[in-house]
Structures are given as structure tokens and as C-alpha cells.
Amino acid sequence: MHTAAFADYRSYPLISALATVQALPDQVLVQWADGRWSPFHHPWLRDNCSCPQCVYPVTREQVLEILDVPEDLACSSAQIDHQGCLQVIWQDGHQSRFDPGWLRAHAYDPQSREERRVARAHSRLWDSSLQLPxxxxxxxxxxxxxxxxxxxxxxxxxxxxxxxxxxxxxxxxxxxxxxxxxxxxxxxxxxxxxxxxxxxxxxxxxxxxxxxxxxxxxxxxxxxxxxxxxxxxxxxxxxxxxxxxxxxxxxxxxxxxxxxxxxxxxxxxxxxxxxxxxxxxxxxxxxxxxxxxxxxxxxxxxxxxxxxxxxxxxxxxxxxxxxxxxxxxxxxxxxxxxxxxxxxxxxxxxxxxxxxxxxxxxxxxxxxxxxxxxxxxxxxxxxxxx
Amino acid sequence: MHTAAFADYRSYPLISALATVQALPDQVLVQWADGRWSPFHHPWLRDNCSCPQCVYPVTREQVLEILDVPEDLACSSAQIDHQGCLQVIWQDGHQSRFDPGWLRAHAYDPQSREERRVARAHSRLWDSSLQLPxxxxxxxxxxxxxxxxxxxxxxxxxxxxxxxxxxxxxxxxxxxxxxxxxxxxxxxxxxxxxxxxxxxxxxxxxxxxxxxxxxxxxxxxxxxxxxxxxxxxxxxxxxxxxxxxxxxxxxxxxxxxxxxxxxxxxxxxxxxxxxxxxxxxxxxxxxxxxxxxxxxxxxxxxxxxxxxxxxxxxxxxxxxxxxxxxxxxxxxxxxxxxxxxxxxxxxxxxxxxxxxxxxxxxxxxxxxxxxxxxxxxxxxxxxxxx
CATH class of the missing domain: 3.60.130.10 (Clavaminate synthase-like)
Incomplete structure (x- = not known):
């Protein structure tokens, strides 16, 4: 699937499937199978579209700049496709598709952000009793x-x-x-x-x-x-x-x-x-x-x-x-x-x-x-x- | 004179001579010939002593750490010597001597600090009309x-x-x-x-x-x-x-x-x-x-x-x-x-x-x-x- 263009040499395992998606005026609100809710604002989704028009597949670098689309661009439909991906059709006809593993890894609801903060590497303090590595x-x-x-x-x-x-x-x-x-x-x-x-x-x-x-x-x-x-x-x-x-x-x-x-x-x-x-x-x-x-x-x-x-x-x-x-x-x-x-x-x-x-x-x-x-x-x- | 050890490959021209110095309990208060007043706290002066015991002359790097002298070290005398330098004798007998050009360049009264701030390099902003250098x-x-x-x-x-x-x-x-x-x-x-x-x-x-x-x-x-x-x-x-x-x-x-x-x-x-x-x-x-x-x-x-x-x-x-x-x-x-x-x-x-x-x-x-x-x-x- 074309989310590979953003795959970044990392894999994004499926942590929880998409359960429901709702298109609100300014965002797509996702509920996951484990009950978590994650908002994804329209500009964020459009900005992260990984189709070959928006991301050059050879370098995996973005070609689209968000200013290339209107500030008030909204989606005309948001749904879960048969592979479990979030599919968004924009008012201008452009289509974007988001792998649920990638989407969960980048969700910015408070709980998802806190999980990432905790998972970050932390320094272990030491003193003269350090067992030298x-x-x-x-x-x-x-x-x-x-x-x-x-x-x-x-x-x-x-x-x-x-x-x-x-x-x-x-x-x-x-x-x-x-x-x-x-x-x-x-x-x-x-x-x-x-x-x-x-x-x-x-x-x-x-x-x-x-x-x-x-x-x-x-x-x-x-x-x-x-x-x-x-x-x-x-x-x-x-x-x-x-x-x-x-x-x-x-x-x-x-x-x-x-x-x-x-x-x-x-x-x-x-x-x-x-x-x-x-x-x-x-x-x-x-x-x-x-x-x-x-x-x-x-x-x-x-x-x-x-x-x-x-x-x-x-x-x-x-x-x-x-x-x-x-x-x-x-x-x-x-x-x-x-x-x-x-x-x-x-x-x-x-x-x-x-x-x-x-x-x-x-x-x-x-x-x-x-x-x-x-x-x-x-x-x-x-x-x-x- | 031994202030050369701190001379830093720079010269410090004499901007204004020392006029009077007063030894206060926590500082030496200097008045310059042009009327400016500059306080120099005792630890600052002792820390900046540039004698060959405090600064290794070959590298011009400090050997003294300020913790090597007591926190309450005071001066027993402060005076202007015959070459116009500030001479300080410390209670423990150590002597320090400060060139007036160097001292003025490092004075931290508000006016001296503001002069240095203004003299710093500033970016010159440009637009499409720039005359390209x-x-x-x-x-x-x-x-x-x-x-x-x-x-x-x-x-x-x-x-x-x-x-x-x-x-x-x-x-x-x-x-x-x-x-x-x-x-x-x-x-x-x-x-x-x-x-x-x-x-x-x-x-x-x-x-x-x-x-x-x-x-x-x-x-x-x-x-x-x-x-x-x-x-x-x-x-x-x-x-x-x-x-x-x-x-x-x-x-x-x-x-x-x-x-x-x-x-x-x-x-x-x-x-x-x-x-x-x-x-x-x-x-x-x-x-x-x-x-x-x-x-x-x-x-x-x-x-x-x-x-x-x-x-x-x-x-x-x-x-x-x-x-x-x-x-x-x-x-x-x-x-x-x-x-x-x-x-x-x-x-x-x-x-x-x-x-x-x-x-x-x-x-x-x-x-x-x-x-x-x-x-x-x-x-x-x-x-x-x-």
C-alpha cells in the first residue's frame, strides 16, 4: 500500500484497528478498536497524504506544501476501506489513504502523546558506585x-x-x-x-x-x-x-x-x-x-x-x-x-x-x-x- | 605587566584612567577619570587574577578555581599603583594587579554592559532589492x-x-x-x-x-x-x-x-x-x-x-x-x-x-x-x- 512511501524504514505494526470514523467540519474523529479516540484535523491529514503525487517515491520526501491547498479544504468523505485503512476523499477530488498502524503511531490525542513521551530513552544517573559498562x-x-x-x-x-x-x-x-x-x-x-x-x-x-x-x-x-x-x-x-x-x-x-x-x-x-x-x-x-x-x-x-x-x-x-x-x-x-x-x-x-x-x-x-x-x-x- | 597573561591576543587600550578606588566590604568600587563608577566584587577580582600562579602563562589558561579560596575572602588593601593599575592585596597575602584598559573592557556596571551590547555585530535585513555583495x-x-x-x-x-x-x-x-x-x-x-x-x-x-x-x-x-x-x-x-x-x-x-x-x-x-x-x-x-x-x-x-x-x-x-x-x-x-x-x-x-x-x-x-x-x-x- 502506498503508505510505504512514508514508512521511513520503520514498520508500523497494527496496534489497534480502526473501529469508527466520523467526518466533522474541521477534523476526522477516529475511534479505535481498543476504545481510544483520536482527532485528525483536515490540514494534518492532507499534509500527510503519501500518494506518489504528494511524496516523491524515490526519495520518500514530500513534494506538496500545505499552502498548495486551500486553508479551508474539507473532506467530502471519510471511511474505513476493506483493508482497514482510513480513506479520505477531499472536496477537490484528491484521495488519501492512511494505514492504521502508521496512523496510530502518529496520533496526537493526549494519551497517545503521553505513551510516546514515556517510551523515549531516559538517562540513568550514576555516582561513584557505577558498575562501569x-x-x-x-x-x-x-x-x-x-x-x-x-x-x-x-x-x-x-x-x-x-x-x-x-x-x-x-x-x-x-x-x-x-x-x-x-x-x-x-x-x-x-x-x-x-x-x-x-x-x-x-x-x-x-x-x-x-x-x-x-x-x-x-x-x-x-x-x-x-x-x-x-x-x-x-x-x-x-x-x-x-x-x-x-x-x-x-x-x-x-x-x-x-x-x-x-x-x-x-x-x-x-x-x-x-x-x-x-x-x-x-x-x-x-x-x-x-x-x-x-x-x-x-x-x-x-x-x-x-x-x-x-x-x-x-x-x-x-x-x-x-x-x-x-x-x-x-x-x-x-x-x-x-x-x-x-x-x-x-x-x-x-x-x-x-x-x-x-x-x-x-x-x-x-x-x-x-x-x-x-x-x-x-x-x-x-x-x-x- | 603580567595582565598580558589574560591579554587574549587582544589589546585593551586605555579608555579612561582609574581616578579613585574604594575597598568596600564585598567589592572594590572604582571611579574612572571620565566619571563612570564600576563595582568589582571581591570574588570577581580574585577569580580574574592573572598572576603566573593563577594563570599558566604558556597556555594563558586559568589554574585557580575560585573554590580554592574562601567564599568570604576580602581585600586588605586596594589602590592605584604608579603605573595606573588597580593593585589588590588579599587577606591571605595574595596580590593581584589589573590593567585599567582590561578592567574597563570587562566592567559590568550597567553603562559599560550596554556599550558592549550596542557594539556587537547586528544583522542587516534585506529583501529582493538587495545589492548582492x-x-x-x-x-x-x-x-x-x-x-x-x-x-x-x-x-x-x-x-x-x-x-x-x-x-x-x-x-x-x-x-x-x-x-x-x-x-x-x-x-x-x-x-x-x-x-x-x-x-x-x-x-x-x-x-x-x-x-x-x-x-x-x-x-x-x-x-x-x-x-x-x-x-x-x-x-x-x-x-x-x-x-x-x-x-x-x-x-x-x-x-x-x-x-x-x-x-x-x-x-x-x-x-x-x-x-x-x-x-x-x-x-x-x-x-x-x-x-x-x-x-x-x-x-x-x-x-x-x-x-x-x-x-x-x-x-x-x-x-x-x-x-x-x-x-x-x-x-x-x-x-x-x-x-x-x-x-x-x-x-x-x-x-x-x-x-x-x-x-x-x-x-x-x-x-x-x-x-x-x-x-x-x-x-x-x-x-x-x-
Whole structure:
């Protein structure tokens, strides 16, 4: 049936059959066999017509723009056909046909919308007691199901480790590309984390680095960060991780005023060298449309001077201190030393990372890193789930 | 002087000397020679200490975290030294010194903040009467000042043309890299816009394409889009541009309710093929913190079914129709045919683009395109302005 043109590489199983349909002046009101009622307004139905005139079958992309039909276009008949589909005949003679599985999956009555909201992926918060999700390199390289399990952990927990990877420089690219192409930055496609005399970032020193996200200086912080250990003979340099969403959640409960301040007052992050000068002004905590914490943007060593009205300066410093104090609490911190052939893959917009100082005189230390955006992670998961 | 550690590759000229400083219990209150008063709270001053203990001079990045000093740290003295700098001695003995040019540039009294707000770059809205900003390929390749003038036009007007470029495939990369690295997508680093039998996007057909932004299916739409004409022997295929900010501005004035609806109700955009499945849920019009239009996200052929509460569906369709109706008005539309060796560079998050249908039987047509993010544009501008 031609609803396949909107099938979107997904299948829409029949959850409940159409029981009755009523053509009202502005909508078709559907009752399902399980008793649910769903309204479908005329423009919504006409807009979603999937016939080959309205949707180009090769690309599955819409050709019709809703402005091509009159604003008051109504249907002259709506009925259930012998295959159980909703068939609508419009006043201008155009006909549309809707598969009941597809229609139910896109129904926008309150109950259907709430079901979809609940079914969405949710972050699982963690603290220092996290049972670290560990995956095997060869399995994620060879087995799409192992790959999927890894990526779901990255999405929902935001911190994973992969073991058994090769230790040649550049090997990281192969596993990253199991997800998608790598996001380049001014630090390169793959970047080398080594102590350098002419460091253009504190990351390239032997200092300890406080908890931070990478590239808060960009409008879109990289979604995923990879850190791959090639050599680690130096004393110190342990990796430290904190679930930024758990920290934000604690702050929201313990000091709601401080939480609100960090959601509302934008802060500038800066990173500059001889060839680049990046600046981004944004709040440290970003909320999504439902008020849930969606992102943490934080790197003290890349922050510019606070710029806020004088009366907001004391509460801003109070809130900022409170956040840093939480990141320093042992209850949130997971500390691990990475060994050669192991790599971290974590949600850079959620999981803050830090490094203890190391002693470059005690031995060599060489990590490589790269970034991939969240869009690519979610796309790969959807393709693997088809 | 050591404030150079925060100098940020910028210079901070002396606008007005420090006249008097007063140490109050929670702040240092400065009066400038031109009469302005600026408060600087103690934590702000301590946080911005640029001595080599607080800022690592090689990277110019901060080592101190404000939590490393007590919340109630006060100064034991504040005075103007013989070089005209603000010198603060803290109760714990630490000393900080602030250059008056730097201090004035970062003062956060209301007048100083308003001056900075006004000095920020502002978009210049345009319509069909736009005098198209045209630049010469060789000049922007060879002359940093010509490059800067081009990039300022891209930033402030959002639509530019470059002429005199080579017509070899791949030549686009060289001029794009005058700004920075290219943002890759699932369509490649450079993408070819040609009519294809197995098109995975309507862009790769000979159809007309309605006004749209590229990749609205990604959380961050590409900032800049380049379209470079190599061959254009086909009849039709003219480029059409509309200033999306001007359209949004017209909608805001003519139908404020519709404007608000498009700012508030998120819409899903989708793009999928055998190897990818991108989805992004976001409003069509995004506002910045000051309520100004910051971004348009729009491609009817990539839009999923609207998903909103039933009572919002009629106003959403009304608003969406109104927006499309505006994009179709001649007063906003700039129409030009691109010839070989010419290229468009435009702000993909502001300037909507469209293409008339062309006749592939009448001759060959081959464009190449690529994307660069807004971060990279703004960084290059700042470096060129140093």
C-alpha cells in the first residue's frame, strides 16, 4: 500500500484497528478498536497524504506544501476501506489513504502523546558506585548487536570503556567510524594528548585538569569524546569522571536558587591560539523543553570573566562555587587508570572528565582522542534497531 | 605587566584612567577619570587574577578555581599603583594587579554592559532589492583584508557571491579552507548537486526545491553553505534566496500569534537512507537570550508529521501556512542564475535557499557544495581583526 512511501524504514505494526470514523467540519474523529479516540484535523491529514503525487517515491520526501491547498479544504468523505485503512476523499477530488498502524503511531490525542513521551530513552544517573559498562573491541568491530549494546550504554549512561583495542597510533579512527565520520576541530581529526612544551591548551601539559567538558567554546559541544590509551608508563594521570546530570540534579534539590542561576545566566567560554579565537556565550546548565537537564557546559580553565548585572554577581559566584564543590565530592567521582589498548567513550555534554597530574619524567604517556556528534550516535542506533 | 597573561591576543587600550578606588566590604568600587563608577566584587577580582600562579602563562589558561579560596575572602588593601593599575592585596597575602584598559573592557556596571551590547555585530535585513555583495576569488585567496570584508558580509548580510573561481571539481575546498576545515556530513565533505536516478534527497533530482535550510535534521544546522557552479548548461535551475530573518520579522509584525507559535512548538525534521536516520525536534524560529531571531529551521520536504496537542494543531497549521506564504512573496525573493566559476556562500541558518526546476535533457548541470560552522567563521573574523 502506498503508505510505504512514508514508512521511513520503520514498520508500523497494527496496534489497534480502526473501529469508527466520523467526518466533522474541521477534523476526522477516529475511534479505535481498543476504545481510544483520536482527532485528525483536515490540514494534518492532507499534509500527510503519501500518494506518489504528494511524496516523491524515490526519495520518500514530500513534494506538496500545505499552502498548495486551500486553508479551508474539507473532506467530502471519510471511511474505513476493506483493508482497514482510513480513506479520505477531499472536496477537490484528491484521495488519501492512511494505514492504521502508521496512523496510530502518529496520533496526537493526549494519551497517545503521553505513551510516546514515556517510551523515549531516559538517562540513568550514576555516582561513584557505577558498575562501569565495559565492552570488547573485537565484538563491537564485528558484531552489530554488540555495537548496538555499546551505543545504548553511551546514550543512556554516558560513560563506557572498550578493552582489547590495538595500540597503534590512529587505531582509534576505525572504532569511531563504526558510528560515523569523526568531527574535526582546530585540534585535528584525531588529537594527541601528550605533555608539550609549547602547549596551546592545559590538556597538553602534565597538570591536573579539573572536571570539564571539551570544547565548551563551541556553540555545539562535541557529543561523544573518545580517549584511547597507547602508552601509559607515567606515574599519575588517572582519569576521573562525574555524571554532570547527577551533579545538576543534586544542586537542583540542595540549592534550587543556585541551580536556576546556572540555567539562566550565560557564561563565556574562550579558547584561542595564534590561528583561532573561539568564544561561546551560554549557560552552564541547559534544560530541554520539558525542563530536564539536557547539557552541562563547563571548563573553568576556558571561562572568560563573568559578565552579569552587578546585583547578579554575588549569587552567580555562589552558584558557581556550589557546582564546583559538588564535582569535588567523592560520592560522585569515578577514578580509573587507563591502560594501553583501553579507551573511554563518553557523552561529552553530560559526563565531566578530569585528569590527575602525572609525572612526565617517570615514563611516557600518550593518549589519542576524537569527537563524534550526538546526531551520529542516535542515527547509528536507529539504523541498527531497524 | 603580567595582565598580558589574560591579554587574549587582544589589546585593551586605555579608555579612561582609574581616578579613585574604594575597598568596600564585598567589592572594590572604582571611579574612572571620565566619571563612570564600576563595582568589582571581591570574588570577581580574585577569580580574574592573572598572576603566573593563577594563570599558566604558556597556555594563558586559568589554574585557580575560585573554590580554592574562601567564599568570604576580602581585600586588605586596594589602590592605584604608579603605573595606573588597580593593585589588590588579599587577606591571605595574595596580590593581584589589573590593567585599567582590561578592567574597563570587562566592567559590568550597567553603562559599560550596554556599550558592549550596542557594539556587537547586528544583522542587516534585506529583501529582493538587495545589492548582492560580490567578491573576487583571487582577492579573497591572496589578501587577508579582502577575505575579512567577505566574511563580514557573510556574517552581517548572510548572502554573498564569489566570482572568478576555477571550475575543476574539488576547487571549492581551497576557498572554504580560507575560513577553516569543512564540516563533514553523511553526504560527504564536498557534495555533488546533480540529478541522480537513485536520489536519496530531493536535492539530487531535477525538481524545484522550495525555500529551505540544509540539514535541519541536525541539532546544529550547518552555519555556512557553499554552492559552487562547475557546469550549468541546463535550462532553468535558478537559485532563489530569501532573508529568513526578514521573513520572521514580517511575520512578527503582521501576525504576532503565528510568530509565537513557530517559536514555541517544536517540529520534527527527518532525513533517512539505508545507512542513516537523522531526526531533530526543534522550533522553526529560534530566539536568542535577548528575544532576537537567531535561526530559522525549515525544509518542508524533510518535515515529519506535526505532533502537538489537538488544540494547538489548527494554530500551528495557520502559522506554518503564513510562513510559507511569506517565502513565496516576490518582495523577499532574490533570483539569480549561477554561472560556471561563481559560487554562493550564505548563512544556512538565516538565508533560506531554493532552486527552480531544471531540464536535465537540455544540458549538463553540476554544482558542488560544502558546509562550515558559524564558530569557524567568527573565529576567523576575530583572528583577521587582531
Amino acid at each position: 565495559v565492552f570488547e573491541y573485537q565484538a563491537v568491530m564485528d558484531d552489530p548487536q554488540a555495537l548496538l549494546q555499546w551505543l545504548l550504554a553511551v546514550r543512556d549512561i554516558g560513560l563506557t570503556q572498550v578493552r582489547g583495542a590495538p595500540t597503534e597510533p590512529g587505531a582509534l579512527a576505525a572504532i569511531a567510524r563504526r558510528i560515523s565520520f569523526i568531527r574535526e576541530s582546530n585540534f585535528g581529526v584525531l588529537f594527541n594528548v601528550q605533555s608539550k612544551a609549547d602547549a596551546d591548551s592545559n590538556a597538553y601539559t602534565a597538570f591536573n585538569l579539573p572536571l570539564h567538558s571539551d570544547l565548551p567554546t563551541r556553540e555545539l559541544q562535541p557529543g561523544l569524546q573518545f580517549l584511547h590509551c597507547l602508552v601509559n608508563d607515567a606515574a599519575g594521570g588517572e582519569s576521573i569522571f562525574v555524571d554532570g546530570f547527577a551533579i545538576a540534579d543534586a544542586l537542583r534539590r540542595e540549592d534550587p536558587e543556585a541551580f536556576r542561576t546556572l540555567c539562566e545566566i550565560p557564561v563565556e567560554f574562550r579558547n584561542k591560539d595564534r590561528h583561532s579565537d573561539y568564544r561561546c556565550l551560554a549557560p552552564i546548565i541547559a534544560l530541554d523543553a520539558l525542563g530536564q537537564v539536557a547539557e552541562i557546559r563547563m571548563a573553568n580553565f576556558l571561562r572568560g570573566p563573568f559578565d552579569a548585572p552587578p546585583e547578579q554577581m554575588p549569587p552567580l559566584y555562589h552558584a558557581y562555587r556550589s557546582l564546583i564543590a559538588l564535582t569535588r565530592q567523592a560520592r560522585f567521582r569515578l577514578v580509573r587508570r587507563l591502560e594501553p589498548g583501553q579507551l573511554w567513550c563518553f557523552d561529552n555534554r553530560r559526563t565531566l572528565h578530569a585528569r590527575n597530574a602525572f609525572d612526565p619524567a617517570s615514563g611516557a604517556r600518550h593518549f589519542q582522542g576524537c569527537y563524534i556528534d550526538r546526531d551520529e550516535l542516535l542515527s547509528r542506533i536507529l539504523v541498527l534497531q531497524r | 560580490v567578491f573576487e576569488y583571487q582577492a579573497v585567496m591572496d589578501d587577508p583584508q579582502a577575505l575579512l570584508q567577505w566574511l563580514l558580509a557573510v556574517r552581517d548580510i548572510g548572502l554573498t557571491q564569489v566570482r572568478g573561481a576555477p571550475t575543476e571539481p574539488g576547487a571549492l575546498a581551497a576557498i572554504a579552507r580560507r575560513i577553516s576545515f569543512i564540516r563533514e556530513s553523511n553526504f560527504g565533505v564536498l557534495f555533488n548537486v546533480q540529478s541522480k536516478a537513485d536520489a536519496d534527497s530531493n536535492a539530487y533530482t531535477a525538481f524545484n526545491l522550495p525555500l529551505h535550510s540544509d540539514l535541519p535534521t541536525r541539532e546544529l544546522q550547518p552555519g555556512l553553505q557553499f554552492l559552487h557552479c562547475l557546469v550549468n548548461d541546463a535550462a532553468g535551475g535558478e537559485s532563489i534566496f530569501v532573508d529568513g530573518f526578514a521573513i520572521a520579522d514580517a511575520l512578527r509584525r503582521e501576525d504576532p500569534e503565528a510568530f509565537r507559535t513557530l517559536c514555541e512548538i517544536p517540529v520534527e525534521f527527518r532525513n533517512k537512507d539505508r545507512h542513516s536516520d537523522y531526526r531533530c525536534l526543534a522550533p522553526i524560529i529560534a530566539l536568542d537570550a535577548l528575544g532576537q531571531v537567531a535561526e530559522i529551521r525549515m525544509a518542508n520536504f524533510l518535515r515529519g508529521p506535526f505532533d502537538a496537542p489537538p488544540e494547538q494543531m489548527p494554530p500551528l497549521y495557520h502559522a506554518y501556512r503564513s510562513l510559507i506564504a511569506l517565502t513565496r512573496q516576490a518582495r523577499f525573493r532574490l533570483v539569480r542564475r549561477l554561472e560556471p566559476g561563481q559560487l554562493w556562500c550564505f548563512d544556512n541558518r538565516r538565508t533560506l535557499h531554493a532552486r527552480n526546476a531544471f531540464d536535465p535533457a537540455s544540458g549538463a548541470r553540476h554544482f558542488q557544495g560544502c558546509y562550515i560552522d558559524r564558530d569557524e567563521l567568527l573565529s576567523r573574523i576575530l583572528v583577521l581583526q587582531r
